Amino acid sequence: MSAKSMDELVSLCKRRGFIFQSSEIYGGLQGVYDFGPLGVELKNNLKNAWWKSMVYERDDVEGLDASILTNRLVLNYSGHEDTFTDPMVDCKSCGERFRADQIPDYCKEEDLTEPRQFNLMFKTNIGPVDDGENFGYLRPETAQQIFTNFKNVIDSTSRTLPFGIAQIGKAFRNEITPRNFIFRVREFEQMELEYFVNPGTDENWHENWVELRLAWWEQQGVPKERIRLLNIEGEDLAHYSKKTVDLMYEFPHGEEELEGIANRTDFDLGSHSKNQDQLNIQSKIRKNSDSNSKLAIQDKDSNEWIVPFVIEPSAGVERGVLAILNEAYKVEKLEDGKERIVLALKPHLSPIKAAVIPLKKNNEDLVTLAKNVKDELQSLGKGRVLLENTGNIGKSYRKHDEVGTPMCITIDFDSLEKDTVTIRDRDSMDQKTIQIQDITTYFSNFFK
Ligand code: ATP
Numbered sequence: 099m100s101a102k103s104m105d106e107l108v109s110l111c112k113r114r115g116f117i118f119q120s121s122e123i124y125g126g127l128q129g130v131y132d133f134g135p136l137g138v139e140l141k142n143n144l145k146n147a148w149w150k151s152m153v154y155e156r157d158d159v160e161g162l163d164a165s166i167l168t169n170r171l172v173l174n175y176s177g178h179e180d181t182f183t184d185p186m187v188d189c190k191s192c193g194e195r196f197r198a199d200q201i202p203d204y205c206k207e208e209d210l211t212e213p214r215q216f217n218l219m220f221k222t223n224i225g226p227v228d229d230g231e232n233f234g235y236l237r238p239e240t241a242q243q244i245f246t247n248f249k250n251v252i253d254s255t256s257r258t259l260p261f262g263i264a265q266i267g268k269a270f271r272n273e274i275t276p277r278n279f280i281f282r283v284r285e286f287e288q289m290e291l292e293y294f295v296n297p298g299t300d301e302n303w304h305e306n307w308v309e310l311r312l313a314w315w316e317q318q319g320v321p322k323e324r325i326r327l328l329n330i331e332g333e334d335l336a337h338y339s340k341k342t343v344d345l346m347y348e349f350p351h352g353e354e355e356l357e358g359i360a361n362r363t364d365f366d367l368g369s370h371s372k373n374q375d376q377l378n379i380q381s382k383i384r385k386n387s388d389s390n391s392k393l394a395i396q397d398k399d400s401n402e403w404i405v406p407f408v409i410e411p412s413a414g415v416e417r418g419v420l421a422i423l424n425e426a427y428k429v430e431k432l433e434d435g436k437e438r439i440v441l442a443l444k445p446h447l448s449p450i451k452a453a454v455i456p457l458k459k460n461n462e463d464l465v466t467l468a469k470n471v472k473d474e475l476q477s478l479g480k481g482r483v484l485l486e487n488t489g490n491i492g493k494s495y496r497k498h499d500e501v502g503t504p505m506c507i508t509i510d511f512d513s514l515e516k517d518t519v520t521i522r523d524r525d526s527m528d529q530k531t532i533q534i535q536d537i538t539t540y541f542s543n544f545f546k
Contacts, residue, residue: 101427104350107420108279110427110439114501116140116449117280129276129284136501137419139449139482141287144318144418145266147446148289151314152264159262159291160255164243166268167224168235171388175369176242178219178235181337185213186274197274218271220284236270241410244292245366249391259395259406260303262293266415278351280416287415294395294406297364297380300340303409304361308343311359311411315345318418319425319444324348325356338365338381347421356421357413364405367393377405422447426502441502442525445545450503451481452541457510459489468509471519474538480545499524505544507537 101107111117115134119126133141153161173179185198191209196202198213220236237243244263251263266289276282295303312322330342340361347356368379371393374386394403426441445451454472456464468485475483484503486494491508498506508520512531519537522529532540 100424101350104279107350107423107427110441110500111137111423114497116423116501129273129282131280131283131416136449140422140443140447141415141419143447143449143481144422145287145289145415147318148314148413149264149266151317152262152289152291156262158257158260159264159293160251160257162244162247162251162263162265163267164240164247164265166237166270167222168237168242170234172242172246172370173219173235173238175384175386175389176245176366177337177369178238178242179217182219182238183215183217184274186216187211187213195274200275216272216274218273220270220272237268238271239269239412240265240267240288240290241292241366241412244290245370245393245408246391248294248367248370248393252395258398259404260293260295260299262291264289264291266290278349280420281349281351281354283416288412289415289418290410290412292362292366293409293411294367295409296404297407300361300363300407300409304341304343304359307409307411308359311345311357311413315356315421317444318422318447319442320347320356320421321425324425326353328355330358336360338362347417349417349420350424356417357411359409359411362408362410364407366408367405371405377403379405438496438499440499440524443502443504445504446481448502448504449482450484450498450501451475451545452505452507453484453486453494453498453503454507454509455486455488455491455494457489457491457508459487463514464509464511467513471507471509471534471537475541478538478542478545480541495522505541 114136116137118132118134120130120132121127153159186195187198188195188211189205189209192205219238221233222236223232224234225232244265267287269288270285273282273284276284312325316322324347326346328344328346330344335342340363342358342360344355345357346353363381364379365381368381369383370389372389373392377394394405396403426443428440428442430438430440432438452475454468456468458464465487472483472485488494495506504524506522512518517534518531519534520529520531
């Protein structure tokens with residue numbers, strides 16, 4: 099089951115502190131959102147899950163955290179200055195601007211202007227002199243700085259093909275019509291891997307990565323059956339791409355792209371490299387007279403210089419959060435006829451791993467014991483554990499169901515007398531009593 103509408107998710111996110119409109123007290127800023135106390139945990143957990151699977155659990159990927167501010171030459175040679183555009187039309191009747199493929203039904207054909215190309219990059223002045231010359235860009239994708247650091251990474255790690263460089267970070271696009279909550283925003287985060295392979299092995303690697311990414315999304319609670327693979331064709335295929343498969347997910351507002359997996363060929367390394375004519379570059383690239391680095395790798399056996407092909411799985415953190423919330427959102431009928439909202443998040447993604455709830459908020463013995471249990475569980479490093487000292491068990495359970503906390507641990511008078519605690523499971527709502535001394539083992543096993 100998933101949410102019935104985007105409104106349900108937006109409302110939960112605001113009510114429980116996942117996501118707020120940015121600059122809200124001044125009327126907001128369009129296409130920009132802030133992640134609140136629980137949103138920041140969910141987002142970090144998702145990014146950690148990606149990093150763990152991409153970098154730590156593989157033996158062929160290195161990490162990178164490059165700058166957001168980008169030298170304009172990077173985005174010139176990458177092609178972004180010329181081609182990172184969307185067609186924009188104006189509606190003379192309502193006075194609004196739209197992306198040409200996103201015109202609402204209420205605009206009539208005869209009121210629309212011819213599409214004009216609009217560059218989506220945010221340009222910003224760099225340094226104290228604002229003469230129109232000293233500018234750079236906020237990166238529109240994290241990928242480019244991976245390419246510009248290619249030689250730094252191979253020289254410092256002695257990698258051979260195939261290997262990858264992974265990066266998570268902010269990207270900025272001046273979207274013509276940001277909309278659908280956090281689906282299409284102007285400031286967002288990407289989780290990108292550039293995986294460098296020998297030309298000729300690229301098609302196999304591309305297929306391989308599509309499978310790996312589907313399996314990963316499944317582990318995050320977005321099952322394979324909920325994702326449709328879309329092979330991008332014709333003029334929709336980016337100029338640098340030999341093949342792109344988009345993972346299409348049924349968001350509350352409709353089916354759209356969650357992640358794209360592109361075969362970027364040798365276009366990027368080839369475009370940013372010096373001495374291009376001495377390299378066997380297959381893509382159509384512009385002559386580079388500014389780069390001081392040969393972005394190629396020497397084959398250990400043949401000594402030949404190879405410009406690797408690149409397979410790029412590129413996922414948006416916000417779109418991931420939205421899909422995961424949508425999948426996890428459930429309204430359940432209870433035996434007493436009432437309903438409960440529950441976020442059935444995978445435990446590793448839950449913003450709060452456990453809530454420790456003293457039965458009475460004014461009883462010092464109960465509260466002290468609860469605090470000790472909280473501190474002990476917190477020290478295990480599995481994520482946030484919360485002392486929920488409201489004195490209202492029913493209300494606390496409801497709240498923690500809604501935010502996806504997998505377990506609630508109640509400290510009551512038996513805890514003081516018999517050293518026991520009650521653990522309530524989010525999904526089954528079953529309660530069981532265990533000895534306090536067993537709680538760390540129970541907790542650690544649960545979040546293994
Ligand atoms: P779309 O066609 O929806 O505009 P795109 O094809 O331009 O997306 P890519 O350039 O492939 O997107 O970017 C890779 C990923 O970054 C996307 O799959 C998406 O998850 C995320 N992303 C791109 N643009 C945005 C945005 N404006 N807001 C949130 N996430 C985005």
